[in-house]
Structures are given as C-alpha cells and as structure tokens.
Amino acid sequence: MIQNNQPPDVLNLxxxxxxxxxxxxxxxxxxxxxxxxxxxxxxxxRGGTYRDKLYGFPILASARAFFYNRDLLAKAGVTAPPxxxxxxxxxxxxxxxLGAGTIxxxxxxxxxxxxxxxxxxxxxxxxxxxxGEAWAINSEKNLQxxxxxxxxxxxxxxxQINPGKTNxxxxxxxxxxxxxxxxxxxxxxxxxxxxxxxxxxxxxTQMPTNVGTPVTLGVEDYLMAFKKKGNQEAVRxxxxxxxxxxxxxxxxxxxxxxxxxxxxxxxMSSNEKLKPYLDALPSAxxxxxxxxxxxKVKLDVQQSIGAAVQPxxxxxxxxxxxxxxxxxxxx
Amino acid sequence: xVIYPAVELVRASLGRYSITxxxxxxxxxxxxxxxxxxxxxxxxxxxxxxxxxxVVALTIxxxxxxxxxxxxxxxxxxxxxxxxxxxxxxxxxxTSKLFVWLYDYYFGLLNRVTAAxxxxxLDWLGDDRTVMGAMIAVGVFVSLPFTTYVLLAGLxxxxxxxxxxxxxxxxxxxxxxxxxxxxxxxxxxxxxxVLNLIYVFNSFPIVWTLNDRNPGFAHDTMITFMYKIAFxxxxxxxxxxxxxxVVNVLLILVAVIAxxxxxxxxxxxx
Numbered sequence: 043m044i045q046n047n048q049p050p051d052v053l054n055l056x057x058x059x060x061x062x063x064x065x066x067x068x069x070x071x072x073x074x075x076x077x078x079x080x081x082x083x084x085x086x087x088r089g090g091t092y093r094d095k096l097y098g099f100p101i102l103a104s105a106r107a108f109f110y111n112r113d114l115l116a117k118a119g120v121t122a123p124p125x126x127x128x129x130x131x132x133x134x135x136x137x138x139x140l141g142a143g144t145i146x147x148x149x150x151x152x153x154x155x156x157x158x159x160x161x162x163x164x165x166x167x168x169x170x171x172x173x174g175e176a177w178a179i180n181s182e183k184n185l186q187x188x189x190x191x192x193x194x195x196x197x198x199x200x201x202q203i204n205p206g207k208t209n210x211x212x213x214x215x216x217x218x219x220x221x222x223x224x225x226x227x228x229x230x231x232x233x234x235x236x237x238x239x240x241x242x243x244x245x246x247t248q249m250p251t252n253v254g255t256p257v258t259l260g261v262e263d264y265l266m267a268f269k270k271k272g273n274q275e276a277v278r279x280x281x282x283x284x285x286x287x288x289x290x291x292x293x294x295x296x297x298x299x300x301x302x303x304x305x306x307x308x309x310m311s312s313n314e315k316l317k318p319y320l321d322a323l324p325s326a327x328x329x330x331x332x333x334x335x336x337x338k339v340k341l342d343v344q345q346s347i348g349a350a351v352q353p354x355x356x357x358x359x360x361x362x363x364x365x366x367x368x369x370x371x372x373x
Numbered sequence: 374x375v376i377y378p379a380v381e382l383v384r385a386s387l388g389r390y391s392i393t394x395x396x397x398x399x400x401x402x403x404x405x406x407x408x409x410x411x412x413x414x415x416x417x418x419x420x421x422x423x424x425x426x427x428v429v430a431l432t433i434x435x436x437x438x439x440x441x442x443x444x445x446x447x448x449x450x451x452x453x454x455x456x457x458x459x460x461x462x463x464x465x466x467x468t469s470k471l472f473v474w475l476y477d478y479y480f481g482l483l484n485r486v487t488a489a490x491x492x493x494x495l496d497w498l499g500d501d502r503t504v505m506g507a508m509i510a511v512g513v514f515v516s517l518p519f520t521t522y523v524l525l526a527g528l529x530x531x532x533x534x535x536x537x538x539x540x541x542x543x544x545x546x547x548x549x550x551x552x553x554x555x556x557x558x559x560x561x562x563x564x565x566x567v568l569n570l571i572y573v574f575n576s577f578p579i580v581w582t583l584n585d586r587n588p589g590f591a592h593d594t595m596i597t598f599m600y601k602i603a604f605x606x607x608x609x610x611x612x613x614x615x616x617x618x619v620v621n622v623l624l625i626l627v628a629v630i631a632x633x634x635x636x637x638x639x640x641x642x643x
Contacts, residue, residue: 064391152585153586154586206588207499207587341606341609347588371607
C-alpha cells in the first residue's frame, strides 16, 4: 500500500520503526490525547519509541512462558520443572529416555518464529541483541547459548528431529499438544488450545536460566497512524475511542492477550488464567523493535539460525554472519 | 489488462525501495547487477531446472498411460474420469497442506507405510536429500489431471480407421503405438508440454507450503525466491524482487520458444 502511495489511516503490525524512519507516521503528540498517552505502561511505551517520540502505540502484549507436560515429567521421575539449564538437560534426558517417540524438549528454530525462541535462550545466558547502540549478535554469551542449543539437539539428542527445520505452530506446539513432548516454550493461545482439547495435563512456569534470574520474551503489537491529508482529526478521535479503558480491556481479554495500559492491568489483575503471564511481565524483555534495522535482522535470523543447530552446523559462523549483515544494514 | 502490470513490474525493477515499500528514486539497472551477485542464485536456478524438468517429464509420461487407459472402454470409466479431476479442482494450498501431513516425520502416513516395509522413518520435508523429490511428487500429482485430459482429447481425434489400416499392414501393440499414436498425438503433446512448462515454472503454492519449515534458500525455485527477496529475507527489497520477476518472465518466454523450435524441427521430416 505504501508502494502505491495509498497508506492506510491506521495500521496494526508487530513492527513500526521502519515506517517512523521513513517519516510516514504521526507521533503520539499529534494523534493521541494526553490522557491516552499517559495510560500506557512504561515498558511498552518505551518499546514504541523512535528517536525519543512515540510512534508505535502499544495495542496488545503477550509473554512467553515455559510449558511442561506434568504426566511425562512425573513418569520420568522429574519432581519439579527445571530452574537451571543443567536441570533442563537432566529433565530432558529423562523424558527422552521414556522412549516410544517421546521428546525431551521441543525446539522450534525454523523460519516461522526463530527470533523469539532464540531471544529467550540468549537472554537467559546473559546475552543480548545489542550492546549499547551497536549490534552484538555474535557476542561470547550468545555464542555459548547457541552452542548449548546445538548440543541439546546433536550431543544430548533430547529434541525432536531437525529442530532447525521445525516451525512453532505446526511443529513444536503440535507435538506438545499430542502429548509427545516434555517441555516447550509457549504462550497464552497455546494454553487456550490445550484447555480446549483437555488431552495434556500441563504446567506453566518461568524459564530455566543459566545466569540466576529468569528472563522471558514480551511481544508487543502496535497501532500506527499514517500521515494523510485531512485525516489527523479523524484518526485522533478513533484512537481515543479505541483506547478508552473499557474498550481496549474488553478486546484484549476476549483475545487472551495481556494489557498494555495501566488501567487495563488493574482491571485484569484478578484473572487467574493470566496470572503466570502477568507475573512474568516485569521480567519480560522486548526484541529491539525500536531500531529500524531490527525489521531486517529478524528476517535474517528466521532464515539462518536454524542451520546452526542442524547436524554439522556451525553456531559461530551463523552468528558472525548475522552480525555482519546487521552492522551493514545499520549503516 | 496485460500490459499495465508488466509496465509496472519493469518500472519497479528500476527503482530503489525502502523496507516499507517507499520509492526512493531510480537506480537504472543496478537491481539486475545485484541479482546476479546473489549468493543463493546458482542453487535456486538449479532447483528450478530440476523442478520444472522432472515435473513436466514425469507428468507427461504418466499422463500418456492414464490417457490411454481412459480411452479404453471399461466398466466405471465415467467414474474414474470424474475422480481424476479432483486433484485439479482442489485448492493447491489445501492439497499441499494435506501432503505436509502425509510426509510428517511423527504423524505422517508415509512413514507408517515405510515402517511396515521395515524401513527407518524419514523427515521427508526436512531432510535435504528428500525435499525436492517430495515436492516433485506433489507437482506431478496436481498436474496429471489437466495433462491427461489434453492427451485424452488428442487420442480421441485419431480416427479408428488408421489403426485398422495399420493392423492390415501387420502393425499392432507397441509398434502401432510408436508409429501411429505418438506421431498423431504430437499436437496434443506440444500443447500439454508448453502449458505445463509455464504452469510448473510459475507454481508457487506447492514449493512454498512444503518448504516453509526450511530456513534459507536451499530448496527454493525462482518464484519462491522472488517472494522471499521481497518479503521474507533480510533483503526485503521490492526493486530486487521485481528485477527477478522480469528475468523470470523472460526466462519462461525463452524456454517456450526454444521448446517450440526444437519440436517443430523434429516435425519437419514427417
């Protein structure tokens, strides 16, 4: 639509900064009333900021959490879900040893959502995407994390076949829903499906960590408003209506997502189902969506990181290449 | 209707676009030069040749047999003729998704069959050795109906007297097929080959759906590579993708002309 010079008035997407960089968007000052602007949760407002101005208005959030199959873990003699990476390896080995096609940990590093899975492992080893303003994808800690994942697949052999070529929805989640998998990283829509099918008894907990404090991934979707002749007042009215506490909370609750506003968090805090995710929110980190380069880095990760955990894959080479491409795109 | 998109495609291929699709000025032929420099291009081109050649050749070979069968009269022929249309009428995405589950390592029917035969299970769509073959099989499956019907129509234009005459002259069976049926079927074969060539080359849904779990470009054809350049890779480049689009159109044009040349050249001695 941008290509044809026919941008929408309002767009909902999981990235915004490339559009802000191209000067196509209204800022929060131009399109939102002060009351709406101030209601956003701090972390999510920060996640929508480009060059000190809010362009990506938070619309919904979700957080990942660690899912485990209660029956499989119990059968394997694992009494509590793993808290550390060492415990994870032990638990996965025991589940895998049950045989009959049982899988310890389902690792989806195929193109669908590899950047999400990878972010979580990287952060729980103390690594990160960037160091200050510069990309740091091939840092020592990141390399260790990727080598750990490759070892899960090829040394310990506790993952499903070809984890670098497994997607999330029709791969890892499907296997978990079928009761074949001990542990997987999931989110609230997976819980909803598991509840509906009532086939697998599962638990939800925080991520196993290698550095002491567990970290999870928060994902934020954005609304953005495109500059078009004569649409500013209409867009402003629409967004203010949309962000009225009862409106946005009703929608977010119905869809099973997490609140992005202070008023929404208050209203939803009593919801038991959402408790594990709401608890995880304070420790949740966002992907570097405020950097326009991220939109390319994300796709690059999706198309290449899987190769690192395939038999004969080279984690260092994969990360070095991602770093080189990111540094070039950032220029 | 035909010219406008073509003009737009060429125009896009000469421009530079930001990741959001914003036009940032003309760059002449630079996109074409960058296209030639793409590391994945040789593999993608190779895949495309294998994909098109295998699907078209296998489809025509199998369709010749099927058309012959359906040309004979047997009880239930009408039903079989109808049944053959199904894979053609079904949406390609649906068919492809169905095959994704048939090929699945953990849930798939195919691995149960091979297990019954005492073979080890294979990750058909994840194993680099089997992905292309798995895609080709689906490509042939969905191309059979149309091709068979074209050839069947061709068979029905061959008058019975020709075969009678041949029989009088002592030609029967394989000899009569080789000397009578195949030469007289040449117009239908030509149509089937050319249409399949274009159709299979441009096919997107099968390769896209069966290959969607594999990172990188190791199993892409020119068509899915074009889509990935535009939307699914770090390139995210509409201009570069448009350049590949123009190249694709020219390639298929050249391929068809070359095929027709060769076919006509072989026709002359008859």
